[in-house]
Amino acid sequence: MCHAGRLQSSPVSLPRALLVISAGVAAALHVGKLPPAVAALQQSLGLSLVDAGFLLSMVQLAGMTTAVVMGAWVDTLGLRRSIVAGLSVLAAASIAGGFAKTPAMLLATRAMEGFGFLMVVLPAPALVRALVPPGRVNTMMGVWGAYMPFATAMAMLAGAHWIAAYDWQTWWWAIGALSAVMAAAITVFIPPPPPHVVQARAAGLGRRLRTTLATRGPWLLALAFACYSFQWLAVVGFLPTIYEHAGIPPGKRGWLTALAAAVNIVGNVAAGRLLHRGLRPVALIRIGYVAMGVAGIVAFATPEPWFALRFAAVLAFSMVGGLIPGTLFSLALRLAPDERTVSTTVGWMQQWSALGQFIGPPIVAWIASVAGGWQLTWVATGTAALLGLALSYALGRLPLLR
Secondary structure, three states: OEEEEEEOOOOOOOHHHHHHHHHHHHHHHHHHOOHHHHHHHHHHHOHHHHHHHHHHHHHHHHHHHHHHHHHHHHHHHHHHHHHHHHHHHHHHHHHHHHHOOOOOOOOOHHHHHHHHHHHHOHHHHHHHHOOOHHHHHHHHHHHHHHHHHHHHHHHHHHHHHHHHHHHHHHHHHHHHHHHHHHHHHHHHHHHOOOOOHHHOOOHHHHHHHOHHHHOHHHHHHHHHHHHHHHHHHHHHHHHHHHHHHHHOOOHHHHHHHHEEEEEEHHHHHHHHHHHHHHOOOOHHHHHHHHHHHHHHHHHOOOOOOOOOOOOHHHHHHHHHHHHHHHHHHHHHHHHHOHHHHHHHHHHHHHHHHHHHHHHHHHHHHHHHHHHHHOHHHHHHHHHHHHHHHHHHHHOOOOOHHH
């Protein structure tokens, strides 16, 4: 099994590790840039709600179908080279997307962004570990786990204001330009690995896949991630609609949704700090799932006039739930079968995470349509929380986590 030892490809450097995490945020902005632009795209390109749904899911489709293979390929290509290539693909696709004249053209560029996103986020945890002292690995994995909610909150807040002041095309171009800048920064400031590391990575893509998928730890991590992502996106993704039904003014919906996404960062960072202080990973995962299950019941089963209580429950759902991804990323470094399968293991986690994000919102929407409201959403989130809790006990029985 792959323990918490460091790769020896790069000198220890905390600022460089933060640069890699910033590259992950830049990549995640491509996922989060679409929701605030949907109304503008409907006007500009005649986009239907079905088209918007496909644009939202296209990035997840790449992860849902190819992430583990991409992870194995990334392990072969090399961590730094993959991140630079992924950021370059994201930059090119986003800039091209800004010139799209039809929904089909935009859809094609979103598919490219999906693959570019994977090329950045799959190797990033292993590269971060290579760049920090062993005693800081758990803390930095908690920080890394916050890349997606941080980018989501940024996109929610900045996107609506940017598009209102300018247009959706320049929003696409600006995020593409940011990725290009990050690619250049990684090239300049992250040193390439020595030749013996490159040679060691060059062989055995098929073997990486077989080794990873034949090991119990990566499966449990991946399934646990799916149980988390199913809940989080299903709730946070529908918050603007839920707020609309609750009579919240349009100007406040973006801020409330961004806050619900942003507090997830607290849980991710706290996970790293608590792991650093010696708390058991499975205990943090269990706390996260119990909190999500209970908070989901309070958020959706509480009568609508008690909005303050319901919103507080949503914040607790997102914040304490953030303990889960921060812990799972840290465990990926320990439970990968060997040093050369870390990105493959993260890819398998990403694949199941994407599946959870893909099926969660439709299931919750179906329950809401049958129930005539959002009051039974907790049935779906609670079921996923219980499954995640069961998986945490299975993780706790692994030899490395006893």
